[in-house]
Amino acid sequence: MNIKLKGLLEKVLGNAGNTDAKGNIQFYCPAPDCNHRKRKLEVNIDKDSGNYQKYHCWVCNFRGTKLINLFKVASASKEQIGKLYKILGIKAQIT
Secondary structure (H helix, E strand, O other), X not given: OOHHHHHHHHHHHOOOXXXXXXXXXXXXXXXXXXXXXXXXXXXXXXXXXXXXXXXXXXXXXOEEOOHHHHHHHOOOOHHHHHHHHHHHOOOOOOO
């Protein structure tokens, strides 16, 4: 598990819940229409998994395959998005 990525996700999405054997970590869903009171958004941070970077909310069905999109919906700062690119090994300029 990528500890740096987990820490960054917690800064953007709040404290993480349980982590399962598949590399999924649970968070509260940042989607505007999802107001569930339990951590139902699962985010996969296991690089060895075929589901790396995929996320899915089991309440509102908010889902995606790239963490950058999740960060944008969660209103992450430019600094946090830059850190995400660095952790993922992606060279990009944030404007």
